Amino acid sequence: xxxxxxxxxxxxxxxxxxxxxxxxxxxxxxxxxxxxxxxxxxxxxxxxxxxxxxxxxxxxxxxxxxxxxxxxxxxxxxxxxxxxxxxxxxxxxxxxxxxxxxxx
Numbered sequence: 029x030x031x032x033x034x035x036x037x038x039x040x041x042x043x044x045x046x047x048x049x050x051x052x053x054x055x056x057x058x059x060x061x062x063x064x065x066x067x068x069x070x071x072x073x074x075x076x077x078x079x080x081x082x083x084x085x086x087x088x089x090x091x092x093x094x095x096x097x098x099x100x101x102x103x104x105x106x107x108x109x110x111x112x113x114x115x116x117x118x119x120x121x122x123x124x125x126x127x128x129x130x131x132x
Contacts, residue, residue, distance in 0.1 A: 029064065029121040029130075030090050034080035034114055042109035043076055049105050050078070056098035057082070062089025064130045076111070085127060090118075 038046045050068055057066040064083040071077035084090040093099055124130060 029127065030084050030087055031065075031119045031121055032080075032082045032090065032116050033119065034082065034116045036078040036080070036114045037111040038076045038078060038106075038109050039111055040076050042106075046078070046106055046109050049102055050080075053098055053102035056096065057093060060089070060093055060096065062086060062092065064127070083121070083130065 047070075054066055054068045057063060062085040064085060065081060066083070067079075067081040069079040069081065071079070082090070082093070084093065
């Protein structure tokens with residue numbers, strides 16, 4: 029399993045548009061083969077700060093996500109709305125270690 033946590037700061041005037049575009053990306057991402065979770069989170073204290081928590085069964089499934097039409101559309105749409113480049117941190121999953129224990 030692989031989890032990527034993506035840290036994103038959006039220009040304040042683009043928050044609503046970012047939420048709309050990222051919600052569409054989320055809805056398609058959770059339907060991908062190999063996707064275990066795709067959470068879209070907003071910082072309560074900094075409304076322009078967002079996190080994506082993307083869990084995939086394998087490196088291949090995570091890489092396939094970045095080739096989907098919905099991801100490529102999302103990326104090209106939101107790129108100019110960001111205050112700074114997004115940071116994706118790929119992590120190894122320690123627990124839960126059994127894929128069967130992951131819930132959508």
